[in-house]
Amino acid sequence: MGKRIKNPKSPIVGGKRKASTNYFVGYLTFSVVNMDKHLILQVIPLFRDSTNLTAIKNCVDLIYGYGFKIKSLMLDREFYSAEIFSYLKESEIPHIVPVKKNSDELKRQLKGKKSKSFEYVINAKSKNKLKCKVKIVDRVIYMKGKKGKKGALHRAFVVYKINTSPKSISERYRHRFAIESTYVINNKFKVRTSTKDHVVRFFYYLIACIIQNxxxxxxxxxxxxxxxGPKVIDRDKFPLNHYLAIIFEESMTHFRILRIDEIAIS
Structure with missing residues (x-):
């Protein structure tokens, strides 16, 4: 939504093209994942001058501010950079981040038929020419026709201060995909609007997060x-569509909104 604005403090940020535009209102969400309990604790608006490193620092400050300890910080590929890895290592923060195969040397290393781990040096994209040595854990999975694929699939991660096997690292990171699913669910609750007022949009997004939680x-x-044993949610009970139907019916009743068929009858 919106048009390009040169103001660095503008809430309109650039991004991958979607719905015929490259500019959006962006947010950084801070979530906690515990088994089937995925809760959004904080939503931080992003601005044009925001950087991934600044966003991570803000997120870490929030985590410590809540009194939590970081057992493993799981980030997506957008945060794969020497600057971020250097900051996390200096701060002694355990983390798991998927690898970006953006060099011939790395592509060569991520071959073979066995899972392994190795050290690799990442060069910074910035002018300071910062370099960071990281540990990469490569899990090899044989697809055997799954999802129409055959052969060996390499799932590689940058790992720090987490001493487990490649399989365990891969399985642990799977929990992070629960956060991706919260974005899909959030769109079910979010108010549809064409307003360009970022404050209104932020308010609607917060309401959607509260309802989802x-x-x-x-x-x-x-x-x-x-x-x-451990507490497990019965996924077949109280589905999302049922929950949305309850919210809709209660809203119609509370705000005394007439249905189209009721208007026609009256």
């Missing part, structure tokens, strides 16, 4: 399976 907490409290 309430759905997750309700499932966790009321719809867990009765069994021994």
């Amino acid at each position: 309430f759905w997750v907490l309700t499932k966790w409290k009321r719809f867990a399976k009765i069994q021994r």
Whole structure:
């Protein structure tokens, strides 16, 4: 949405083209993932002069501000850079980040038929020519026709202060995809609007996050399976569409909104 604005403090940021535009209102979300409980704790607006490093620093400050400890910080590929890895290592923050295969040397290393780990030097894109040595863990998975693919699939991650096998690293990072799913779910709750007022859009996004968190907490409290061992949510009960239908019906009643068929009858 919106048009290009040169002001560095503008809330309109650039991004991958979607819906015929490259400019959007951007947010950084701080989420906690614990089994089937995925909660959004903080939403931070992004501006044109925001950098990935600044965003990570703000996120880390929030985590410590809440009194949490970081067991493993899992980031997506957008945060794969020497500057960020240097900051995380200096701060002694355990982390897992998928590798970007952006060099011939790295592509050569990520070959073979066995899982392994090795050290690699990442060069910074900035003018300071910063270099950072990282540990890369490469898990090899044989697809055997899964998803129409055959042969060996390499899933490589930059790993720091997490001493587990390549398989364990890959399985642990899978929990992060739960955060990606929250974005898809959030779009179900988000108000559709054409306004270019970033404050209004931010307000609507916060409301969507609150509603989503309430759905997750309700499932966790009321719809867990009765069994021994860890708490597991019964995914077949209280589905998202049912929850949305309840919100819609209650909203119609509370705000006394007439349906089209009721208007026609009256």
